[in-house]
Amino acid sequence: MSEHQPPPPGWSPPPVGPATQPYSSTPASWSPAPPLRAAHKPGAIPLRPLSLGDMYDAAFKIIRFNPRATVGSAILVAAVAMTIPLLATAALGAALDLSMADGAFTTSDDPASMSGEDIAGFMGVLGSLAVGGVLQGIGLILVGGMIAHVVAAAATGHKLSLGQAWAATRGKRWRLIGLTLLLGLATTLIITLYVLSWVVVAMTASGWQVPVVYGVLSVPVFLAFLFWFWVRVYYLPVPALMLEPIGVLDALGRGFRLTRGAFWRTFGIALLTFVVAQLAGTMLTAPISLLSQGVLLGGLPGEAGVFLFVLGQAVASVVTAAFVAPFTTSVATLQYVDLRMRAEAFDVVLMQRSGITRS
Template identity: 35%
Template structure:
């Protein structure tokens, strides 16, 4: 057996047939003693390429070097190309202009990063708004139940619903629910926006701390919501007054065009509502994060939406559809069970109470998901518009680098949202 240093019967020069020798004689082994027969052996004859092998540069599959990997299709980067560094992401979003996926993902991360504050506050707000509505609906169903099971008692049920007590039961709960919702949702939007402002930098803030920061902005928040309510309700009130006047002076032959006019108004009002809701979608974040007044915040929102109206409109509309779908899935089973129990529960007090509880649970679950998701999407869209129109991402990135160097998120990060810190202010 040969160790590869001396000649072998197959190859006198000491190289195997599978591995051809180099173009010169192999050097002496470093482990051979000076003057030994192996060191004094004559040099091997020069290498002659076997005739069956192809020339180094001739055609054939064999090449002296391994082939390069195939290039991907498309234009190749030029000389000196350096890939872009990934955007900083200290918190729930990358600090760069956001896409739809970033906004939805950031909203989910907002809920997951601080579930006690976000979901807890949302559940309390939803429950406060759902209870009056659930009580009113349970009363209405309880009154309608005997008429469905016993047609002879329909007149009694109708008289009961037409009484003052019945009217209060039908509409009182709805009006109280809307009033409570007006208050609690306004406050909840402000608190959630402040939590979001800190979560962008990777910081967490408790519900109590967020409330302390938002408390001074509550009047301005109610001012924004009140102005929005006026803008949305004035056309409806005007149309109702006009229709009442027309109906009082119309004949039976005019019913067709009155119905047609109502349909046209409904379509026009939907467009009107969506337009102004999109234009003023960033008013609440401007109040909370920038410290603006109601009118100034609405003007600020109008300015931020300008130039990107259809994108903002599309994201808000898609969010409403997604949220409505999920909220419906959570709400429908409880509402359906409460409705059946209220209608066919023998009009007992226990059945009415259980029906109200089930309806309230369904409404609470749906709203508990709806409130934070809509507030989160609006807040992140606001941040995205500032990044795109004011290069605000540069400010956020600089602050994030400094906070990473310090190792914690200081409360002064909330002040960075002020427009004076924008790169193009």
């Protein structure tokens, strides 16, 4: 059809719509996309899935802005527990004239002259340290429950005092201790069964080849199972028990379900946190440990040597508890919150608790 040829009968130009409009380099209807809205952050964490940096930043903020309910509670528990070995050492030292010579406990310059009563006294000193350690461990279990509430409150912009954090654990304290004992027994049973398997292999093997092969095959599998047990069973039941209206067995189930599909991420953060906490605790207590070992190896005579040695151990234990317990418990609780936000839209619940209305 030529340029001047009339159109055929019935022909009409096509409608002009969005798909047939002539191309324009600057369409009039274009406008830039609105910027992404930042996550709400009423408290220590943004109410969205958390990164490792978010968790560590929040953990240090919670400890820094609420030291009484975090570090203070850990120091209080550890100091009270470590008072027992100090008092026991002072009493035994006065009664038995304990001293330290050649890097060992003695009651005279000749270690061979120690009587049964003297040996019992030294066993009492070591036993009091063990008792103090057990009581400190039980106390730190309760501190962990308190810190879980402190972290949950900080996520919504609230601050709990030491008394409020303790009151928040009411009704859950014995369950928390029972959960810890149950997890400890389960861990002990797993290790015991593996050790017994080695005994069976050693007793039934006729040569060295079978134990070697068993070790090469079983040790990696056993370590992998321990890591799996730590992440899927051991790691998250405590914050679940403290922050939800559930019992011990349900808390174990909650931890197992929350880590489903998130094993490697949970494991990586948990392992890194453990390593960081242990290194920091070692660095903080290194001067105290060196002084304590110097007293032990130098053989400071009299009751003062024994007492200073026990005092060094007690102070190192308190310093370690003051940092390790608040930090590791805070990070574990933040991982619990993060997993719930990822799987259950827990951020919406936290918004409601903090008074934020979604738009």
